[in-house]
Amino acid sequence: MDFSEVIRKRRMVRHFTSEPVDPAAIERILDLARRAPSAGYTQGQSFVVVTEPQTRREIARICGEDEYIADGFDPFISQPPVIVVPCVSETAYHRRYQEPDKLDEAGNETEWPVPYWFMDVGCSVMGLLLAVVNEGLAAGFAGAPTSERMAELRRLLGIPDEVTPVGVVPIGHGAQDKPSPSLKRRRKPEADLIHRERW
Amino acid sequence: MDFSEVIRKRRMVRHFTSEPVDPAAIERILDLARRAPSAGYTQGQSFVVVTEPQTRREIARICGEDEYIADGFDPFISQPPVIVVPCVSETAYHRRYQEPDKLDEAGNETEWPVPYWFMDVGCSVMGLLLAVVNEGLAAGFAGAPTSERMAELRRLLGIPDEVTPVGVVPIGHGAQDKPSPSLKRRRKPEADLIHRERW
Numbered sequence: 083m084d085f086s087e088v089i090r091k092r093r094m095v096r097h098f099t100s101e102p103v104d105p106a107a108i109e110r111i112l113d114l115a116r117r118a119p120s121a122g123y124t125q126g127q128s129f130v131v132v133t134e135p136q137t138r139r140e141i142a143r144i145c146g147e148d149e150y151i152a153d154g155f156d157p158f159i160s161q162p163p164v165i166v167v168p169c170v171s172e173t174a175y176h177r178r179y180q181e182p183d184k185l186d187e188a189g190n191e192t193e194w195p196v197p198y199w200f201m202d203v204g205c206s207v208m209g210l211l212l213a214v215v216n217e218g219l220a221a222g223f224a225g226a227p228t229s230e231r232m233a234e235l236r237r238l239l240g241i242p243d244e245v246t247p248v249g250v251v252p253i254g255h256g257a258q259d260k261p262s263p264s265l266k267r268r269r270k271p272e273a274d275l276i277h278r279e280r281w
Numbered sequence: 282m283d284f285s286e287v288i289r290k291r292r293m294v295r296h297f298t299s300e301p302v303d304p305a306a307i308e309r310i311l312d313l314a315r316r317a318p319s320a321g322y323t324q325g326q327s328f329v330v331v332t333e334p335q336t337r338r339e340i341a342r343i344c345g346e347d348e349y350i351a352d353g354f355d356p357f358i359s360q361p362p363v364i365v366v367p368c369v370s371e372t373a374y375h376r377r378y379q380e381p382d383k384l385d386e387a388g389n390e391t392e393w394p395v396p397y398w399f400m401d402v403g404c405s406v407m408g409l410l411l412a413v414v415n416e417g418l419a420a421g422f423a424g425a426p427t428s429e430r431m432a433e434l435r436r437l438l439g440i441p442d443e444v445t446p447v448g449v450v451p452i453g454h455g456a457q458d459k460p461s462p463s464l465k466r467r468r469k470p471e472a473d474l475i476h477r478e479r480w
Contacts, residue, residue, distance in 0.1 A: 083284050085282050085283070085284045085415040086309075086313055086415065089316050089408065089411075092318075110285075112475055114284075114285055114289075116471070116475065117288050117289065117291065118407065119291075119410070121424075122463050123463035125469045127474070129475050129476065130479065131475060131476070131477055137478065183462050183463075192426065193426070195425055195426075195427060195428045196399065196431075196447045197396065197399055198424070200396055200399035201402060201406065203403065204401060204402065204406070204407065205406060205407035207400060207404060208317065208404035208405075208407035208408060209407055211318070212411075213288070216285065223318065225320075225397070227391065227392070227394075228392045229392060232394045238479075239476075239480055240480040241480045242480065245480075246395065248395045262322070263382050264382075270324045272315070274324075275315050275324065275326070276311055276315065276327065276328050276330060277328065277330070277438075279329075279333055279336065280329065280336075280438045281329060281441065281444075
């Protein structure tokens with residue numbers, strides 16, 4: 083699909099059919115989504131891909147699907163046939179920046195004015211969301227609502243302690259969506275988002 | 282350009298010609314790059330677009346271009362005709378999640394197990410980098426190396442205290458690149474990045 087069409091079509095979807103997804107499409111999506119930048123080429127991002135129904139139901143429970151349903155949404159986490167869990171390891175970045183070519187003149191690791199691991203996993207998530215649209219499929223996003231639930235998600239999927247799952251991306255065929263209440267906020271005017279020469 | 286071609290062609294570039302860039306191309310890039318997701322549709326991400334040569338030289342100084350040059354790189358921050366500074370406001374997310382539809386039953390703001398503002402600005406950065414490739418142009422990335430330099434960048438561009446510039450994206454026509462030493466690390470094997478059913 084044309085790049086600009088993919089960008090324009092991308093939406094956060096909260097209603098899917100339970101129609102199966104072609105496994106080959108998922109492999110093509112993952113092959114594109116893994117091509118994201120990372121500071122120092124750390125490649126600290128990773129994905130856990132879940133199709134097993136019982137595990138998907140558990141993930142949905144942990145991510146608060148019941149609360150979404152109580153708010154009038156469809157079971158958008160457990161319904162579609164695939165969930166991808168994007169993860170990132172902060173520790174991998176520190177290890178990378180303690181290598182000789184990254185140490186400063188005093189032999190110290192760089193200061194981190196920005197936690198680039200979270201920015202980089204955002205790059206991976208965007209690549210994933212766009213690659214899904216490119217296959218004519220739809221994706222949503224949900225976080226684990228608390229650190230406790232996040233730890234539960236980590237345990238369920240056997241994710242190492244040093245790795246942070248940043249949320250879950252349900253993937254499937256999109257169905258007629260109930261618009262998120264957040265959309266009442268409307269798109270901000272360009273002047274709020276893009277500043278010329280200075281803020 | 283086809284989406285998969287854009288993803289495959291994206292590279293972090295550290296050498297540009299000083300050839301001008303069509304302003305219409307920059308506008309098309311910004312129009313696509315602003316279409317990124319955000320938690321609660323906060324839209325806390327923004328861009329500062331700089332073309333003025335003196336300001337670009339100042340940005341390059343703040344981001345340590347002299348140190349890059351000392352390491353054998355080209356002046357990749359000041360050389361190309363455009364710099365985009367992606368920014369995000371954490372405060373905007375807290376404001377959004379203190380609105381009635383986002384408070385929990387006890388009337389409290391949600392816990393933030395992940396700083397989603399940084400993940401969201403990563404989505405914006407990825408959209409920007411890809412939109413640049415889609416125009417046949419090239420982009421790089423540099424951070425401000427310390428919190429002090431980051432504050433200097435903020436002052437230079439008049440960015441409000443509550444907004445964090447996460448780095449700078451020089452944009453222009455790519456020239457023959459000196460490969461980054463990080464590339465010696467090679468791409469990780471798929472099994473390190475993609476886990477099936479569980480880690």
